[in-house]
Amino acid sequence: MKTYHLNGHAGAGRLVRTDLIKPEPASGEVRMRVEAASLNYRDLLILDRAGQGGFDGRVPLSDGAGVVDAVGSDVVRWRPGDRVAASFFRDWISGPFKSSYIPSSLGGSTMDGMLAEYVVLPATALVSVPDHLTSIEAATLPCAGVTAWHGLITRGGMGKSATLLVQGTGGVALFGLQFAAALGARAIVISSSDEKLACAQALGASILINYRDTPDWDVAVMKATDGEGASHVLELGGPGTYDRSLRSVASAGKIVQIGVLTGFGPKPDLARLQWENADIIGVTVGSVEHFTAMTRFLSEHAIHPVVDRVYDFDDVPEAYAQLRSGSHVGKIVVRL
Ligand SMILES: NC(=O)c1ccc[n+]([C@@H]2O[C@H](COP(=O)([O-])OP(=O)(O)OC[C@H]3O[C@@H](n4cnc5c(N)ncnc54)[C@H](OP(=O)(O)O)[C@@H]3O)[C@@H](O)[C@H]2O)c1
Structure with missing residues (x-):
């Protein structure tokens, strides 16, 4: 599968295109085919820190949406074909925040993110995408929304x-x-x-x-x-x-x-x-429970997130550059 990873030694871009083997879901996990991923200001901070080490090898971007592609044993909540987005903190499902959730943020220093064709996550870390939203729109929700x-x-x-x-x-x-x-x-x-x-x-x-x-x-x-x-x-x-x-x-x-x-x-x-x-x-983003409540509100009010521009996978460095320029209104998205 195609993916990008961060590499502090890879010149000014610090983003390297890589091909990896498609991951297999274990028990309790789901494999998602990522259709779109969105950028947040945090991703610029991480890209800049990649130059100082610490994020090398990590797949960036916390936010992505797509389709369930395969499920591991014991997964009853999701089936192949379900439209899903990943929650920002893999481990913050509900209840108040705990600092122990921090290492489970996707696309951070300890967990790979969504800039890959396929990702495997626990079934509990996914949220249904509202019917009225495309995957491009849904990919904007996990962090900013x-x-x-x-x-x-x-x-x-x-x-x-x-x-x-x-x-x-x-x-x-x-x-x-x-x-x-x-x-x-x-x-x-x-x-x-x-x-x-x-x-x-x-x-x-x-x-x-x-x-x-x-x-x-x-x-x-x-x-x-x-x-x-x-x-x-x-x-x-x-x-x-x-x-x-x-x-x-x-x-x-x-x-x-x-x-x-x-x-x-x-x-x-x-x-x-x-x-x-x-x-x-x-506030530090939110839980799966917050995400789910927000999707109900988005459906009820037929809200479509504001997408400024959609980039192809080959043009990810340009997407980062536009975010850094601050010329956008709303969100910048990458189509996979
Ligand atoms: N705590 C958390 O959990 C959390 C979660 C998400 C984001 N954040 C943080 O929230 C901030 C926004 O994130 P984002 O992803 O929405 O960023 P973004 O999409 O990159 O938004 C950047 C925009 O902010 C505006 N801006 C820049 N400097 C400003 C200033 N001095 N005063 C007023 N507006 C200014 C500009 O819009 P105009 O050109 O219209 O002025 C700029 O285009 C970032 O600092 C990010 O790290 C924190």
Whole structure:
């Protein structure tokens, strides 16, 4: 089967095309024929770290969708032909997060990912793909979709009366926006580009702020909400955005802390949290249970993820390059 693996010594690309033997499912496992895999910002961080060692030999990308191709003994839940996607953490099935789940993240330092024609996973790590979605669309769900769902809906309790603030127009941001729009909530989007803001408006955002033209976007958020602020903030930037997120959050609001787009380790002044009785919710993607709940919502509201561009398998390096350029709106997908 065709696949890519990471190799820190393989020049600037650090991605090597390889042919491997198709894996066989053992008892309790399923072999999935991957039809599409999607890229996340995390995959850029991993590609860059591959240059420092640690990920060499690993198949990248956490997110993929396709069809069950073979099942091992004792598997009753799935049959060949079932349409499935893999959950980000192989071992986080349900219940609260445990740090012991971290090594089971697909496409990380200890587990191979989805950029291969076939993958074998435990039957418990798969989720049914909603009927209304293609495999290309379903491949966008495991990391970006589940992260936004877990943070905003499961933990954040976002509902119709919410005002959501999202940062940028990338994968996680647009899932948050689409969930808010489906619920009938108000959505604010900040972006580097007026063109991208027009896409966000078409998806249901009603307050649009270009953060290049308006670097004090927190002031603009407050003005546009009559001084109330956002009940839910999808915090994707990190050190470069955190203080403004804190100044944008409404009384009793929630900041869902997710991203590192401007780096790691924000050092925010948290005093405003106590004045506003607001909360921070830290999120690391989510479980199979979160993923399954999200697919029900997607079906109910006929939501189609926003796919910016689909690349062929031979063009994976170009897909990474586009993600790095930040020119995309929504998700970048590879067709296998
Ligand atoms: N904690 C978790 O479990 C988890 C899960 C998924 C993702 N993440 C993190 O969440 C972040 C987003 O991930 P993603 O995959 O959705 O990324 P992505 O698709 O690559 O999104 C990138 C977009 O973010 C926007 N952006 C960049 N810098 C910004 C800034 N300073 N202020 C506001 N917007 C900015 C830009 O959109 P515009 O051009 O429109 O401004 C850019 O195109 C990343 O840091 C990722 O590592 C964390």
